[in-house]
Amino acid sequence: MKSFIRKLFYRSAVFQWLVGVGSTAIGRTRAAGMAHLLSYREDDAIGPLQRDEAIALFGIVRTLRPKVVVEFGFFHGHSAFNFLQAMTPDAQLYSYDIDAESQRRALSEFAFDRRFHFLAKSQTDFAAEDIGNRKIDFVFFDAAHELDLNQATFRKIFPHLTADAMVAVHDTGLWHRPHFGSIHREFVEEMPGEWESADLYAHQPGEREFIDWIQATEPGFGALHFHTSETLRHGFTLLQRQRRLSDHGGQARETGGRGELAVEPECGNDAHGVASEIEHIVETKPVAEGGLRGLDGQREKDGQRQHSTRTDEAGDGQRRCK
Numbered sequence: 001m002k003s004f005i006r007k008l009f010y011r012s013a014v015f016q017w018l019v020g021v022g023s024t025a026i027g028r029t030r031a032a033g034m035a036h037l038l039s040y041r042e043d044d045a046i047g048p049l050q051r052d053e054a055i056a057l058f059g060i061v062r063t064l065r066p067k068v069v070v071e072f073g074f075f076h077g078h079s080a081f082n083f084l085q086a087m088t089p090d091a092q093l094y095s096y097d098i099d100a101e102s103q104r105r106a107l108s109e110f111a112f113d114r115r116f117h118f119l120a121k122s123q124t125d126f127a128a129e130d131i132g133n134r135k136i137d138f139v140f141f142d143a144a145h146e147l148d149l150n151q152a153t154f155r156k157i158f159p160h161l162t163a164d165a166m167v168a169v170h171d172t173g174l175w176h177r178p179h180f181g182s183i184h185r186e187f188v189e190e191m192p193g194e195w196e197s198a199d200l201y202a203h204q205p206g207e208r209e210f211i212d213w214i215q216a217t218e219p220g221f222g223a224l225h226f227h228t229s230e231t232l233r234h235g236f237t238l239l240q241r242q243r244r245l246s247d248h249g250g251q252a253r254e255t256g257g258r259g260e261l262a263v264e265p266e267c268g269n270d271a272h273g274v275a276s277e278i279e280h281i282v283e284t285k286p287v288a289e290g291g292l293r294g295l296d297g298q299r300e301k302d303g304q305r306q307h308s309t310r311t312d313e314a315g316d317g318q319r320r321c322k
């Protein structure tokens with residue numbers, strides 16, 4: 001009988017739905033809060049993020065449980081509502097937009113949710129006071145699409161990122177010509193994107209340059225690109241500071257190190273061939289404190305790499321544990 005029910009479950013969407021409703025009704029599981037995604041557009045979404053991207057971001061936020069989410073680019077609230085649906089009751093979303101209609105819609109349609117805060121100001125005017133001087137766990141760039149404005153914004157938020165903060169940037173992918181609809185052909189005619197090849201079009205080249213700039217100036221950040229040419233995809237990129245999971249610092253961060261620096265590896269690690277990792281941590285530590293050395297062009301000060309208190313400043317080029 002159980003086997004029959006399982007077979008029915010895997011083959012019938014209606015039965016899956018009935019089992020899901022029953023499961024939540026008896027309290028075995030909780031509702032996923034994804035009903036809104038059924039109405040989100042996919043192929044012809046141009047302003048808002050595409051539905052499959054919303055599903056991915058929903059899952060990421062639901063997985064990470066960020067407490068402070070910052071969004072640049074509210075528009076009509078698709079991404080904002082998606083974040084709110086994924087966020088925990090004690091999390092806060094701060095959404096920035098300069099458009100009057102976005103402000104009107106945000107204030108009238110989102111007022112019911114006390115976790116939501118609309119900032120009628122440019123992304124470049126971000127101030128720590130806007131978010132109650134708290135650290136940012138997750139930030140979503142989807143506003144100006146211009147490299148210089150994103151750079152200025154990143155410089156502002158950088159000191160306020162937690163050590164493991166996730167930075168998501170929308171519109172970093174390429175459109176593949178065989179999947180164009182009429183809305184994409186119109187966009188290409190009117191907007192100054194760039195053809196990367198005969199078939200691949202960068203609809204927001206500034207966002208792609210922004211990713212390259214972050215990684216060039218802050219090489220401690222790794223990036224994952226959610227891009228494909230198998231369908232029409234705007235694409236998004238996730239960035240996060242890289243670290244080794246086997247370091248004690250990693251555990252410290254995951255268990256409450258929000259807003260703090262990586263705990264450095266034990267001295268013994270030096271002798272076990274992980275000097276390069278120590279180098280990495282030494283190099284990125286002040287950056288996480290808000291020094292923004294790379295972005296200020298001061299990573300190499302007078303030709304000398306700055307050392308942490310944990311290194312020997314004997315001047316012989318060797319690092320020693322204190």
Ligand SMILES: C[S@@+](CC[C@H](N)C(=O)[O-])C[C@H]1O[C@@H](n2cnc3c(N)ncnc32)[C@H](O)[C@@H]1O
Pocket residue numbers: 046047048049072073074075076077078079080096097098099102121122123124142143144145149
């Ligand atoms: C692509 S839409 C955002 C879409 C939204 N994230 C979604 O998925 O539903 C871009 C929005 O950014 C806003 N915007 C443009 N420049 C901005 C700036 N400098 N600061 C803040 N918002 C800006 C626009 O008014 C527009 O509403």
